[in-house]
Amino acid sequence: MEIIISNSSDKPIYEQIAMQIKSLIMNGTLFAGEALPSMRALAKDLHISVITVQRAYEDLTRDGFIETVSGKGSFVASPNKEFIQEEQLRIAEELLEKVAIIGRTHGISYEQMANILKLFFEE
Incomplete structure (x- = not known):
């Protein structure tokens, strides 16, 4: 490790x-x-x-x-899939909050940000 x-x-x-x-x-x-x-x-x-x-x-x-x-x-420990998914969702929310702040601060539209996220998600 x-x-x-x-x-x-x-x-x-x-x-x-x-x-x-x-x-x-x-x-x-x-x-x-x-x-x-x-x-x-x-x-x-x-x-x-x-x-x-x-x-x-x-x-x-x-x-x-x-x-x-x-x-x-x-x-x-034996995996608790629900907890692990919840943990990952919490991390994603923190990162998306930072992305939203960057978008609002620099005038990037929601649609542009959503398209970028969609592109990464589908990769």
Whole structure:
């Protein structure tokens, strides 16, 4: 599992880790029951604090993506397709809000923006 941390990102490191692990789970790279690296091992690999990895794992557990078994480690949870779809919809809404702001700010019509979205969606 490869996690890439960007110091220039506006997102906190724990959020970058959580987002990348979510992505690996949702695209099938990581599958249900697969063990994740221990918090210490991942912290050492990324040269960051264990507390940062702990926060990412806590967020992933809260969101239902991983399960942590005391003394055994953290594992990819069985997929909850409805939750995963809801998570993706939330991400899409955030991105579309940014697109709408850009369109309104720069005088780009709704029709032009909708055509662009349609083009990307059908690609």
